[in-house]
Amino acid sequence: MPSLAPDGPCLTRHQSVTARVARVTRQRRGPFAAGDQAQLTDPKGRRHLVVLQPGRSFHTHRGVIAHDDLIGLPEGSVVTSSGGTQYLALRPLLADYTLSMGRGAAVVYPKDAAQIVAMADIFPGAAVLEAGAGSGALSCWLLRAVGEAGVVVSFERRADFADIARQNVTRFFGGPHPAWRLHVRDLPTDLPADLLGDWDVPGGQLGDVPGGQLGDVPGGQLGDVPGGPPGSATPQEAYPGKEGFDRVVLDMLAPWEHVASAADALIPGGVACCYVATVTQLSRTVEALRGHGGFAEPSAWESLVRGWHVDGLAVRPEHRMVGHTGFLVTARRMAAGVSPPLLRRRPAKGAIDGGDPW
Ligand SMILES: C[S@@+](CC[C@H](N)C(=O)[O-])C[C@H]1O[C@@H](n2cnc3c(N)ncnc32)[C@H](O)[C@@H]1O
Helix, strand or coil: EEEEEECEEEEHHHHHHHHHHHHHHHCCCCCCCCCCCCEEEECCCCCEEEECCCCEEEEEEEEEEEEECCCCCCCCEECCCCCEEEEEEECCHEEEEEECCCCCCCCCCHHHHHHHHHCCCCCCCCEEECCCCCCHHHHHHHHHHHHCCEEEEECCCCCHHHHHHHHHHHHHHHCCCCCCCEEEECCCCHHHHHHHHCCCCHHHHHHHHCCHHHHHHCCHHHCCCCCCCCCCCCHHHCCCCCCEEEEEEECCHHHHHHEEEHHHHHEEEEEEEEEEHHHHHHHHHHHHHHHCCCCCCCCCCCCCCCCEEECEEEEEEEECCCCCCCCEEEECCCCCCCCCCCCEEEEEECCCCCCCCC
16 A cells, blocks of 8 residues: 655665664664764773764864774674774664763763663563653663554653753754654643543644654554554554553652652553652652552662673672662552452551651
């Protein structure tokens, strides 16, 4: 079934799908091309991120490397600067990228992003609500996990941070990601009605969604919704999130203020996931989730990752590690009107001094 791409030509479904996949993954494989990012690692392990542009050069105190020397090379090549230093050239992994990209707000560390993707169960095609977008690091992870068939609706209250997030996400994916909606405003507390209004594509036309035709989403079959040809699905059919989000991920100062709206936004069985920096935030978030009554018992944890030095017989933990980044909390949404089962274990004496501990 042919579909009309935004810029005009009539493509077969396969061609169109291939073009869209190629766009979003353009920077991820094949020889280095103009516009790609190259991560150059020197013999001391120092990394430099370069966007390749014909005629430009990368200058270091160890000499100069012409971008043209990199363009056309396969990843994993070694280039030598004019000063004789060798650099390993690779595309940055997302973990590398999020640690080296420009920042406004502090980013979610890769170890925590991995935990969020795994433990909040971010899946291809999921509808995810995110706040705040900050520098866009977690947005990149979420977008990569949901893919083009999903949707990530992100809120960021600060315009300057939102600009940085937009730049970072766009640079990583090599263009605007078709599944991303970034709202520069506070996450509303009256979430559903407000968000559903904002989220409607103009006139209900799926073809108006940035990035092209929803009917072309690879494998997502958005256009194959029963009852219509590609592109004829209603927004509700195309975006399951129109009925509610599968996941809500909050990385913000006061997630407990948004527990009720997260509950309203989530489908039954959906996952709320909060990332907080301090134990007081952790405690308050968990108690708010418990106190709401619409979530199953929350889980809370942190992850510590310790690198190992492995060199012949010298095999030991690294002397240094990132000691603390943040705590994670997840909780599953109960069905409407259903309360979680009473816990069989009693709170420790003195844990709750009557009523809301906060
Ligand atoms: C720690 S940063 C998020 C970093 C982001 N997850 C990343 O990986 O780049 C927290 C962000 O939440 C934003 N924020 C705080 N409260 C908010 C709210 N109520 N609505 C929207 N954004 C909010 C802040 O402006 C800040 O940019």
